[in-house]
Amino acid sequence: MSVRVRLAPSPTGPLHIGTARTALYNYLFAKRMGGTFILRLEDTDEARSTLDFERDILDQMHWLGMDWDEGPELGDQPAKGPYGPYRQMQRLERYREVAEQLLAQDKAYYCYCAPEQLDADRKAQEAAHQPPHYVARCAHLTGAERAANQANGLKPVIRFRVGEGVVAFDDIIRGHVEIDKKALGGDLIIVRSNGTPLYHFTVCVDDADMKISHVIRGEDHLSNTPKHILLFRAMDADLPQFAHLPLILNPDRTKMSKRKSQTAVADYRAQGYIPEGFVNFLALLGWASGTEEEIFSMGELSQRFELDHVHQGGAVFDRERLEWLNGQWIRKLSDEDLVERLVPFLVADLRTLESGGANVRGASVESVRALLPMIRERLPTLAAVGPLVDFLFVDELILDAVMLVPKRWDAATTLDALTAARHVIAGVGEVSFEADELEAPLRQVAEERAWKPGDLFMALRIAVTGKTATPPLFDTLVALGYERTLERIDAARALLEDA
């Protein structure tokens, strides 16, 4: 049997971390098994579904490096695959057809109970400490009763007969699971009174129609699985295998939510995480290779991923670990690649400086490329580039006399040191202005004046960058350039003199 798996997000929000991981596991499983990965949009919640969310979901999927073999059209992208349409609102006819069939076979029936009535039932059951369930009031209506309801203008829902007994299945991740039908809440509604189908029904129709072989989804669907199994059986469809993934959790171990965590993939992207790191991190949230390796590319993952090695307990989303993995991957990128990804972040950073009143110079690909050796190890995210090097791209630093003074030093010593350093640098001259040429003479002045080299360097660093943590000093000076280095030292000296 060929492996066919699917991701079935509903476009009621931007691509969620949890959905992204589910997508990844489906994708990796498909790749590993030489199967087919299908994307289906579950947009039957008309009130909350939007085209923008659809776009975000597909866009972030691509960003993460996942493509699908079958899926819906969007914009200029045509639909792919022989089992379409892949958007549920376009499959309404099909659901109606299956519902009719179920009705004709008496596997489903019309129910005219009013929502208020149902609420009252539920309350009564609760009071009686019984599990809430539908009391099957309409389960055996006569033709006359139905006609009467109809004549009264009542719009019925369609309910699926659940019956009695136990539903059992073997989940790839959880093992054997048995659930009594009594726990299912009675005959379930599959079509609303307005004629639109409900989730439990549409997934089953679609999964059956699309010949899905493995349903890999979040644990929150585990308790619903018996309903699905019953529906599959009623349709005489082949049962897929189920694999229920552990949940991704907030730090307080509740199901990851927007309220307590950042859940949109797009947000992480905007913060400078790269897909290589993000995918690696997501893969490791609930799965491990069994070896001690943990840096894996998408390609390596799709060689090794095993569904039955997926962990069963929920996993807290740990940003520190994500950041570390992201840094690992940033360090692996080629120069050209890194530069290309870095520039937009630098530009954005400079733009905000500019709107704050600074005069900024353009950040070109060449200029950033030259900085790579000194910043590469200092980038946990792409967004870290701005704070690291933006001082190189502004005309004037915003400084004050207090911050110019290294700790352990006073203003007078600092002024003295900057003057001496300026002298040395001018002595080296513009032609020999190289990192290798600068260090020795600067160390020598420090020694002559009994300053710790580190203190001298710190004074210089602050004067020239406005920061206490920067890339290596001499490379920084060279990147700044001879003229601007001297200008900044002079500006700092002037500030100290005034103070």
Next chain:
RNA sequence: GCCGCAUUCGUCUAGAGGCCCAGGACACCGCCCUCUCAAGGCGGAGAUCAUCGGUUCGAAUCCGAUAUGCGGUACCA
């Protein structure tokens, strides 16, 4: 309430009856490197394997109960 699932260092996890008085990684601490910050190297601390019972010569691993957490229980998905 009812049903289901889960539970190994703070976090992600390895572990499929003896190799485990539990291994790796992130974070943390220390040292080395060092002009700051990183990166890197080395080392440290950190888990009575939720608890209690049972099975077994032997249990983190199998079984049961309890606890805790989470999920489901919608004319949401």
